[in-house]
Amino acid sequence: MAKRTSLKGAACPIARSMEAIGDCWSMLIIRDAMLGKRRFGEFQKSLGVAKNILTVRLRTLVEDGILTLAQSADGGAYQDYVLTDKGRAVFPIMVALREWAEDYAFTPGEETNILVDRETGQRVGRLELHAADGRLLGYGDTTIKPAVA
Structure with missing residues (x-):
């Protein structure tokens, strides 16, 4: 190997x-x-x-x-x-993986578990990526560039 x-x-x-x-x-x-x-x-x-x-x-x-x-x-x-x-800082990564799997790894109607707020018992909202000005960003709205030292 x-x-x-x-x-x-x-x-x-x-x-x-x-x-x-x-x-x-x-x-x-x-x-x-x-x-x-x-x-x-x-x-x-x-x-x-x-x-x-x-x-x-x-x-x-x-x-x-x-x-x-x-x-x-x-x-x-x-x-x-x-x-x-x-x-513990891995938590948002876990949530992102859950959301991806909920969308693409289960067939419609297939049973899974859900992430809920301990305080309210309500389902947690989806992760969102926002620009500095508050705009919702998606694939194609960002790029990678070298950091300025």
């Missing part, structure tokens, strides 16, 4: 993001952590992923500062995996 090229030094922010969180299992681990899972066994049971793969992904997420290891909340001998600020 060919060795994968690291994207950690890439000039593109998307490439660097994919290096840290672009793996399917990593995103699902982060999702489960956002849903309250904290223990290796909880992740393994939820995901059904092989233990060796889960071990590597959890270690990488800790090394990248997305998760941290903490003393077990119940005082037991185990350690908990806890989202850091960096890990």
